[in-house]
Amino acid sequence: MDRLCDILTTYEENYERAETGSKHGKNSEIAGGVMMGVGILCPPLLIAGAAVAGGGAVGDAVWKSKKSSMEATFREDFEAERKKLQDKLFHKKMKDIDQRIEEILRDINNPNHKL
Secondary structure (H helix, E strand, O other): OHHHHHHHHHHHHHHHHHHHHHHHHHHHHHHHHHHHHHHOOOHHHHHHHHHHHHHHHHHHHHHHHHHHHHHHHHHHHHHHHHHHHHHHHHHHHHHHHHHHHHHHHHHHHOOOOOO
16 A cells, blocks of 8 residues: 555656646747747847747657656556555455355354354
8 A cells, every 4th residue: 555655656746847847848838939929020039939939849748748658657557556455455355255164164064163
């Protein structure tokens, strides 16, 4: 159970960072677009704006890709740990059932046995 909590905590922290990076990329893209608009009046700003917008678009795409990758990894890790926990619980439950069956059979085979 602790491992599941660790996986979730790590995912939340990494996702927060990726989300922030994606927002910075979008903001750069917007700023570059504004610079390009102003660049119509001042050509050097047009080139700088295009560079900033392009860099922002690339940064946003990279962080979105990273988030998708993190989500897939999170799902895989969480599912693997959930299965381990489920198997442990199933094994424990089967032991309890086996023990109860043995007690029932013992009682059936020995009618004088006190409950």
